[in-house]
Every structure is written in C-alpha cells, then in structure tokens.
Amino acid sequence: MALLQIAEPGMSAAPHQHRLAVGIDLGTTNSLVATVRSGMAVVLDDEAGRSLLPSVVRYHADGVVDVGHVAQSAQNRDPHNTIVSAKRFMGRGLADIEDVASLPYRFVDAPGMLQLKTAAGVRSPVEISAEILRALRQRAEAALGGELVGAVITVPAYFDDAQRQATKDAAQVAGLNVLRLLNEPTAAAIAYGLDNAAEGVYAVYDFGGGTFDISILRLSRGVFEVLATHGDSALGGDDFDQRVFCWILEQGRFAPLSANDARLLLTKARDAKEALTEHTEVRVTAVLSTGEMMDATLTQDEFNRMTAGLVNKTLVPTRKALRDAGLSADDVKGVVMVGGSTRMPCIRQAVADFFRQTPLTNLDPDKVVALGAATQADVLAGNRAGDDWLLLDVIPLSLGLETMGGLTEKVIPRNTTIPTARAQEFTTFKDGQTAMSVHVLQGERELATDCRSLARFELRGIPPMVAGAARIRVTFQVDADGLLSVSAREQSTGVEASVQVKPSYGLADSDITRMLKDAFTHARDDMYARALTEQIVEAQGLIAATRAALAEDGALLNAAETAAVEAGIASLETLLGGSDHHALKRGVEALNAATTEFAQRRMDRNVRRAMAGQKLENFG
C-alpha cells in the first residue's frame, strides 16, 4: 500500500492527490533533489545511497544518454560527448565563454545561446541541463511514489534574465513544473530556518569547488530580501588543492611530471586538504610512475599559512557586498556557510573573525541549498497552513534605457528587490516626432555602449507634437522569477508598445563580476565621459542659441561687441573637438559671460515691446 507522510494539521491530502513537491539545487558541478517528508526537509538519495548527482551528461551515438556518475566516469575517455558544467553555458553566447580554447567541446555558435556538437547531434545547454533535471525528477518520483506537482529550482543570485529563462526552459523540457526559481543564498537561509528567526541582516558565505559568492540578506516582517551579492567566479576549493599540489612538488623535487602523475599528486593534494579538516597534520606519501617517491607531513598551520592569501581573497568581495548594502560586519546577525570548501577550519575561522561570531555550520554545506529549496517548494505546493512567505530577490545589475547622446538612464538600480515595477517619463526630442525607439540596457556603466543590450522596441503612433510635449511613460516590470518586461505608453493618446525581454543571450557570473569591476575601475572614466557628453550637448545648445540670437537681434550689439561674441563662439567650437570637459565647461562659462550683456539687452527690449501699448493695470 501507499506510504503516507505526516501532514500539517488540517492539511491532509485526498487520496492520490498528494502535493508532491521538490527543491532542486542545479549546480555547476553537482546537483541535488530534496523534499519535505513529514515536515522535515531531506535530500533524496539514489539507489546506491548517493545524494550528489554529478552535473555531467554524456551523449552516445545511438541516442542513449548517461547522466551523473556513469557519465562522469567517461569524462576522460570521451571528452567531446561528455558535457561537464553545462550551467556555465546557460543563456550565453560563444563570445561570453572566455576559456573556449581550453574546453574539449565542439561549440556551435547559434543565435541566442551557444550549442554543443555531440555524437547524438547538436545539443543546447538547456537540453543538457534538462537531462540532469529529468534524472532528478525520476529519482524524486521513485522516492515519493507519485508525480510531482512542481519544483523549486535554485539559481545563483546574480543570474540574469537569460540565464533564469534558460533554467526555466530546461525544467520545462524535463517535464517539471517550476513553482519558483529561488536564489541560492535565500534557499540556504531558509534551510537554517532563518525565516523564523529574529529580524535582521544575515550573510550567506558560499564557497564551492570553483566559485565564491557572498550574499547579504535582510529578513524583515517575515520577508527575505537580498541586499547585495558579490563574489569571485574563479576562486574555489580547487585553488587550495593547487597550493597543496605546489607544496608536494617542493617537497618531492620531482622531474617533470607525466599527466598521470600530475593527476595522482593533485588527488593526493585534495585528500590531504580534506584530511586537515579533521586532523592537525597529515602524512602525504606518493610513488610516481618514474619510481620517484615522497613522504612528508603537512601540518594544519603550514596549510593555513600557504592558503592565507586565498582565504583573504574571499574577504574582499565580502567587504564589497557589505559596502553595497551600506552595512558593516557588526550589523550581520548570522552567517550561513554553504559549499564544501566551508568545511575547512581556516575558512570557518576567517569568517568567524571577520563577522566576530561563529558561523552556522550544523547542516551539510553541500545540501543546505537543496534543503531550503525543498522547504520553499513545500510551502508553494500548498502543504503548509497559514505560512505566508513572500521571498524577495534582487536584480544583479541595473536595468535602464539609452537616452540621447548614448547615455544610460537607470530605471531600476542594482540590488533592487523583486518583484518590482518602476516607471519613468520620457519625451520626444524633435518636433513632430511620431515614434520613439526604446533600447533596454543592463549594466552599471554610464555609456550605453558599455552596457549589455537586452532588447529594443519601438513605440509608434505618437501624435505629432512639438519636441518635449509628448509624455511617454516607460515602465520596467520584473516578476518574482526575475524576468523583465518593458512597456512604453504615450500618456495623452494611450498608444502603447511593450516587450517581454527574452534577451538574445545573457551575462554569466564572470561577466557580471567583470562588468561590476569595470564599473568600479572605469567609474572615473565614465564620469569624465558623461561630463564630456553633457558639456558637448550644453555647448552645442549654447552656440546654436547664441547664433540664433545674433541673427535675430544682432542690431542690439555694436561691431566690437558682436566680434567678441563671435570670438567666444569660435573658441568654444574649437573646444568641441577636444576631450577635456573642464576646458569645455570654462568655454561655455566664458561664452555665457560674454553674452550676458547681450541677453540682458534682448530681455529689456522684449519687455519693452511686450509692455508697449499695454495699460499699467495689466501688469498688476
């Protein structure tokens, strides 16, 4: 007979109508599926009792697809058809992948997202991820004894629109109903029950094999809000292995290594690192294929010394995230540890020292994200009474649009919580303008060309009006899954146009990091570029206005005065070609000063003209 789980009071399901829901941590290296059984979140194991499913998919020529451990074991034998880390390619174009040359795959550049040529044909990262999700779905359905009503799938907090959409598409291909995409740090916080904890700010320190992410969350009135995220997409446990590997090479003084020996020593390095999480020293021995031998002891102190730099590297983004959130370490009420690398005592110590408190480590750091996702899935599937969680996530990079002069106007700033909608009014630039092009951008830079273009659309049918008279309201709306739609509406006529942004391809972790870094390092350049553009627009406007005034009222000036104004225009015009916005500003000021008297006379004359023939009472 069917096996039952204990339900919340009054929440028993009718027979055959159990609302089976799971949480899935779709990871770069490993994936997990978890569910809530009798009120308790548990990770679901496979037949062999393993909870981690390697995120590896292998395609055979006959159409057979291996997923997980089987595929992983073929990685060295069949590298072209064995896809590892497909998550890195989700929603990305070929141009986005920096290390294309070092990857064994046969990439196909396709519009939108890259694809990979395998023995079974061309596959997109979405299809590859779908294979992983399908394997997890089958595992869950076997373990729960029925069909799933849906799943909560976690994504990195910095995943952009394209990457989130690609994740949703993969779930759909796998036959999973996505209840919600949930940010990984938020899931970790939920797993620790912080949603029921005291209000305040929490930090999620996620240190995996190859990436580091720090997120600052705020819990207020039962609502989670991601205040800031930062990270290093090229820093992980593997770097610690590398340090130990170097230490082994120093100890062993080996001749140049063969690939097999190098792999052996790297494994020894990892084993040593892992042993040091529980022991204060570890003996490292190895016999190479050349007959060379080593036997040395690595102490935890020595290990800590040689990896101190790496540990410190995680604290840089941590500081930045706190700064983005406008907080200091003392404001943080609790710290959640996620990812296998947080098992290292030196990491725990560094985090404890940094935040001046003991971080939360009692849940398995590899499982914590999946457990939190399962808890959220249970709520969304309707298995909890009275719980009314609204989880807020954050926009990783500012969203905005391009304005005249190629500048970026931010409509929704970075780290705004979602769902959100913001509107801003724009107007027409030319007399009789009947259409407006809306160019949607994502990024922190001041110039549109430095930001990522997400979409373009046109609002047509604006009634002809003088420049500046039309009122066009542009609304940016980001839904709970982080997907953007933009609409533009001319207020007087109600003409409307909109676009659901499914960007052609998106930004990945490293891109975001780079773009943010660019924003910081180029902040000064950007400021200059913006100042220069603004001054150019201003100078051009002033020159045009002065010329028009001279043409109309040149008679108000004597020859010398006219020459002075014209000299001012000429010198400002020569400055227009330069790139010094300070000089340009001085030029504008000089021309303004040179024309003050002229402007005064024009004003007086106009007032006299206007007053002529009027009776005094009209001015009362």
Next chain:
Amino acid sequence: MAVTLSERAAQHISNFITKRGKGIGIRLGVRTSGCSGMAYSLEFADETTAGDELFVSHGVNVYVDPQSLSYLDGTELDYAREGLNEGFKFNNPNVKNSCGCGESFNV
C-alpha cells in the same frame, strides 16, 4: 479499543516532531473520500479536540476522534521503506478491500 505504533514508527514520529519544533503528538483519522470510499489522514497534532481518544504508544501521543476510531480499532501504524520511497503504513485489521494503492479502503 486501541491504536498502536510500531517502535520504528514511534521513533520517526518523535524525530519529526522534534525537527518541527512544536506539536503534542499525531492525529490519525479516517475520512470518506477516494476511490474505495474512505481514506486515512495522518497529521501532526498541535491541540486536542473535544471527544478525542488518546493512546500513548512508545511514548508518543496518538489522538483519534471517536468516529474514526471505529474504523481504526486494532490498527498498527508502521514505518516502512519500499525502494527509494519511505513513509507510514496503516496495518488495519478492519479493511475488507482497498484500492490498488491502498490509499483508500472500505470496511
């Protein structure tokens, strides 16, 4: 009249209640629904209801309302593992036949 828990079931229930952080026991019931007429319900109990029968089995409080009890008398609740799946199982001597999956039954 009695309803009991197997030792394994009692252990799991205590564990679940501890993890949940609240609850005075579990509530077993029978509702009329499903393809064979009646169905079990199994819930955490946060409070007692007037008329509840209380059975204490291996230290766990089991609440049953009087109407349900007539269908559940003699039942032992067990915790079982079948393949990857695991959960609670009603061993109810009153059941004459049940639907294929056993989720609903009649007496």
